[in-house]
Amino acid sequence: MSTATVDDHHDEHPGFFKRWITTTNHKDIGTLYLLFSLLMFFVGGAMAMVIRAELYIPGLQWVEPGFFNSMTTMHALIMIFGAVMPAFTGLANWLIPMMVGGCDMALPRLNNWSFWILPFAFTMLLSTLFMPGGAPAGGWTMYPPLVLQTGNAFPFVIFSIHLMGISSIMGSINVVATILNMRAPGMTLLKMPLFVWTWLITAYLLIATMPVLAGAVTMLLTDKYFATSFFSAAGGGDPVMFQHIFWFFGHPEVYILILPAFGIVSHIIPTFARKPLFGYSSMVYATASIAFLSFIVWAHHMFTVGMPLVGELFFMFSTMLIAVPTGVKVFNWIATMWRGSMTFETPMLFAVGFVIMFTLGGFSGLMLAIAPADFQYHDTYFVVAHFHYVLVPGAVFAIMAAGYFWLPKWTGHMYNETLGKWHFWLSTIFVNLTFFPMHFVGLAGMPRRIPDYSLQFTEFNTMASIGSFGFGLSQLLFAFIVFQTIRGGKKATDQVWEGAEGLEWTLPSPPPAHTFDVPPVIK
Amino acid sequence: MTDKKATTVLRSSFIALAMFGFGYLMVPIYDVLCNITGLNGNTEIVSTQQEVEFEPDMTRTVKVQFVANLNNSMNWTFEPEIFELEVHPGQRIVTNYTAINHRPDAVVGQAIPSVMPGLASRHFHKVECFCFTNQTFAAKEERQMPVVFVVDPALPEKVEVITLSYTFFDVTETASVTPFTFEVPAGG
Ligand code: HEM
Ligand SMILES: [Cu+2]
Numbered sequence: 173m174s175t176a177t178v179d180d181h182h183d184e185h186p187g188f189f190k191r192w193i194t195t196t197n198h199k200d201i202g203t204l205y206l207l208f209s210l211l212m213f214f215v216g217g218a219m220a221m222v223i224r225a226e227l228y229i230p231g232l233q234w235v236e237p238g239f240f241n242s243m244t245t246m247h248a249l250i251m252i253f254g255a256v257m258p259a260f261t262g263l264a265n266w267l268i269p270m271m272v273g274g275c276d277m278a279l280p281r282l283n284n285w286s287f288w289i290l291p292f293a294f295t296m297l298l299s300t301l302f303m304p305g306g307a308p309a310g311g312w313t314m315y316p317p318l319v320l321q322t323g324n325a326f327p328f329v330i331f332s333i334h335l336m337g338i339s340s341i342m343g344s345i346n347v348v349a350t351i352l353n354m355r356a357p358g359m360t361l362l363k364m365p366l367f368v369w370t371w372l373i374t375a376y377l378l379i380a381t382m383p384v385l386a387g388a389v390t391m392l393l394t395d396k397y398f399a400t401s402f403f404s405a406a407g408g409g410d411p412v413m414f415q416h417i418f419w420f421f422g423h424p425e426v427y428i429l430i431l432p433a434f435g436i437v438s439h440i441i442p443t444f445a446r447k448p449l450f451g452y453s454s455m456v457y458a459t460a461s462i463a464f465l466s467f468i469v470w471a472h473h474m475f476t477v478g479m480p481l482v483g484e485l486f487f488m489f490s491t492m493l494i495a496v497p498t499g500v501k502v503f504n505w506i507a508t509m510w511r512g513s514m515t516f517e518t519p520m521l522f523a524v525g526f527v528i529m530f531t532l533g534g535f536s537g538l539m540l541a542i543a544p545a546d547f548q549y550h551d552t553y554f555v556v557a558h559f560h561y562v563l564v565p566g567a568v569f570a571i572m573a574a575g576y577f578w579l580p581k582w583t584g585h586m587y588n589e590t591l592g593k594w595h596f597w598l599s600t601i602f603v604n605l606t607f608f609p610m611h612f613v614g615l616a617g618m619p620r621r622i623p624d625y626s627l628q629f630t631e632f633n634t635m636a637s638i639g640s641f642g643f644g645l646s647q648l649l650f651a652f653i654v655f656q657t658i659r660g661g662k663k664a665t666d667q668v669w670e671g672a673e674g675l676e677w678t679l680p681s682p683p684p685a686h687t688f689d690v691p692p693v694i695k
Numbered sequence: 696m697t698d699k700k701a702t703t704v705l706r707s708s709f710i711a712l713a714m715f716g717f718g719y720l721m722v723p724i725y726d727v728l729c730n731i732t733g734l735n736g737n738t739e740i741v742s743t744q745q746e747v748e749f750e751p752d753m754t755r756t757v758k759v760q761f762v763a764n765l766n767n768s769m770n771w772t773f774e775p776e777i778f779e780l781e782v783h784p785g786q787r788i789v790t791n792y793t794a795i796n797h798r799p800d801a802v803v804g805q806a807i808p809s810v811m812p813g814l815a816s817r818h819f820h821k822v823e824c825f826c827f828t829n830q831t832f833a834a835k836e837e838r839q840m841p842v843v844f845v846v847d848p849a850l851p852e853k854v855e856v857i858t859l860s861y862t863f864f865d866v867t868e869t870a871s872v873t874p875f876t877f878e879v880p881a882g883g
Pocket of ligand 2: 423473
């Protein structure tokens, strides 16, 4: 395509500093985000290994209970804010301008800032591990009054959350500005690829909820150091109010962690089924309704705080309502595969795995949504099983699918298909070995966030631990495949995949630093 | 930056700022909601201004249970004189709580009441209560503290048991900085 001619007369060989530190190029920033996310994935993963090593058998073997609790808290914060969210932002950076036919993100300098805030935020968060009183240990949900007992680490945690929030808000404003203003002529809203749509909606969710989290943690900070009593009963406040504010952010946040994944899968499945996506517009409307509903279901995390009956009923039914648009999506993916001429390259394997295992997580979510049943399930391993099913074989598998799917485009090299398939099957077997038994111990009453447990839970915990070590090791294979592909490999064609459709596949592989300087025309 | 882009950026930033404000706005909203409905079981912490005089409804009895809690690490004993009473709505009831400070120094305590079921809290009127002000206990002091209350006859029929619970908080530190007062009925 003429618009995609190599255009490297400016900064052909920028130095390392210019290329990576002060860069304003969406592709380089995308790469930075993705590499940062991979690093955090391993840091958070190492913490998960500590957790599972301790839970391998009952009793206290390796770590102090306080440190164990720091591990669960830090693992969650790092995986959510350091691994999954930056991975999605990295993908947005790389893909959105290419998918809508724009030359870059709308606000390139802001883009540089959004990324470079993150290493500082996480250095600050990780530094709390070495502080007197230890890293935060009250859970990623930071409920007062427990969280107010955090030692010197407390203000550092709060400020690092502020920084992460600022970074995501800036990133989201950038995404919105890009999508609304940088589209090529002819690319109407309802012609946008689904990844772009899901990100547009995610960006609005982020803009609307991250500030609420910032407010909530600021209130914690002033409660601890400036004698306010937002959440202190002695001063006329109410600790339960924190939970309302937190989950008003928290539930939309879980959709922030999954909507871009829906977008990714909606690209991969049609490509390998060699059929257009079934029900494009219903996908867009389903995404929008999920986003809307996500604001009115938050108290399903709080069924046990003593809400009146009407509250329980409202939040129970509104939560179940979300299953409807989610079901529409699953239906559409299956309908897309129906009678397609399917092949199962690694991205497709991960995408199909996503559809099946994410749906399993959705089912356990529905069980938790039944208010009377949740009194039994709440704060047990059943909840842990639920959210890991939607987040690991859900969000993380989608991110890996995206990695395999677009890596040949980004690097110009095909990854090693055999190793990719190994990575998929090992991950799938081990992820289920890790998280499936958690349903059983959860139903039997094993509480979450404890370093020790009663004897009857031993077998399932040992299985989960073995699964998690296997899963952790398998991810080293992923890192290996990615670096191998960056360094070399079979040359990828421009279209890369036979069934691939969309503007990004019309560009050379790898694309030159500047693409679509002259916007393409969409028929 | 083009005008259109600037508008998008300004609008999005405005939403972000507004939502930060909304996070704080949730605090008064929550307070007001809870005060109107009593959803979270918070009852008036100041005495009901006008005298509550009702015609006692001798045909109906409601069980009132009394609970006493201490916030953690408070070296006190705190308990109700009686754990349970059968009362007629509209009757004026007096009961006592006893507290002992085991510490060798003075402690300022503040009791925070809570009524279950939450929706009954609007119909539970405390005429006199040690929770209306903070309570200074000298070293090793023991004291009986009365509670006078009336259950409103308008209490919904289906409520048969009301639990009144108090939690004592050590507010010695904050109390010495600023005198501890509840200017507005604390809800939230
Ligand atoms: C059909 C859709 C879903 C339903 C009905 C649902 C329902 C629920 C309910 C009721 C809880 C609270 C359980 C408890 O604490 O007792 C919960 C927890 C959770 N869900 Fe879901 N969920 C759904 C989808 C998702 C998705 C897509 C994600 C993220 C990608 C997610 C992530 C989480 C997380 C992280 C928690 C636990 C939070 C915590 O306490 O740490 N859920 N879910
Ligand atoms: Cu939720």
